[in-house]
Amino acid sequence: QQQVKQSPQSLIVQKGGISIINCAYENTAFDYFPWYQQFPGKGPALLIAIRPDVSEKKEGRFTISFNKSAKQFSLHIMDSQPGDSATYFCAASMADSWGKLQFGAGTQVVVTP
Amino acid sequence: GAVVSQHPSRVICKSGTSVKIECRSLDFQATTMFWYRQFPKQSLMLMATSNEGSKATYEQGVEKDKFLINHASLTLSTLTVTSAHPEDSSFYICSAIGGGRETQYFGPGTRLLVL
Numbered sequence: 001q002q003q004v005k006q007s008p009q010s011l012i013v014q015k016g017g018i019s020i021i022n023c024a025y026e027n028t029a030f031d032y033f034p035w036y037q038q039f040p041g042k043g044p045a046l047l048i049a050i051r052p053d054v055s056e057k058k059e060g061r062f063t064i065s066f067n068k069s070a071k072q073f074s075l076h077i078m079d080s081q082p083g084d085s086a087t088y089f090c091a092a093s094m095a096d097s098w099g100k101l102q103f104g105a106g107t108q109v110v111v112t113p
Numbered sequence: 114g115a116v117v118s119q120h121p122s123r124v125i126c127k128s129g130t131s132v133k134i135e136c137r138s139l140d141f142q143a144t145t146m147f148w149y150r151q152f153p154k155q156s157l158m159l160m161a162t163s164n165e166g167s168k169a170t171y172e173q174g175v176e177k178d179k180f181l182i183n184h185a186s187l188t189l190s191t192l193t194v195t196s197a198h199p200e201d202s203s204f205y206i207c208s209a210i211g212g213g214r215e216t217q218y219f220g221p222g223t224r225l226l227v228l
Binding site: 002032034036041042043044045046049089099100101102103104105106108 | 117119145147154155156157158159162204206208210215216217218219220221222224
């Protein structure tokens with residue numbers, strides 16, 4: 001049973017466009033929400049993370065929007081580039097099980113030239 | 114960012130043999146390390162959590178006698194797949210936290226193919 005639901009499963013976006021990936025959770029004990037980027041045959045790499053006391057966090061072209069009341073958070077990739085083509089995973093963890101991440105199913109993003 | 118390495122990166126073995134995978138934190142002391150398994154085009158599934166000097170905690174459904182985990186030092190954890198079978202073929206990824214950081218850093222993964 002996946003505790004973090006991620007959508008869409010795949011996404012095709014043109015170069016320069018915006019990629020938007022959504023995640024939803026039920027467990028209100030989650031208090032740390034990272035996003036990871038994974039290229040084929042590689043381990044995931046942390047992109048950006050947020051805590052529930054903040055509604056938005058931006059790092060470069062990557063922005064997390066967090067809606068605590070709706071229990072949803074999303075990743076926006078601005079000015080998408082072909083090099084952004086990868087699989088993106090949202091995740092969540094709780095303070096009392098620090099580091100034990102629950103991952104979403106993943107979104108395969110393809111950025112066309 | 115912190116660096117976590119894994120060795121080997123790929124391994125092919127015959128059914129029935131055991132395979133050991135090493136996970137090292139190169140520039141920080143990892144108080145906790147995690148082992149994940151990832152099947153093709155699927156998400157990461159946590160297998161177990163290991164803390165230095167103590168027994169690993171396994172997730173429900175993961176056979177602890179099949180997947181032996183040892184976290185002997187603050188920079189090294191090993192996963193041994195015992196009596197491997199073709200269904201154990203997967204991508205095994207470790208991660209580590211520690212050094213006062215909240216971020217979990219992942220290794221590059223080990224591709225295991227059991228023939």
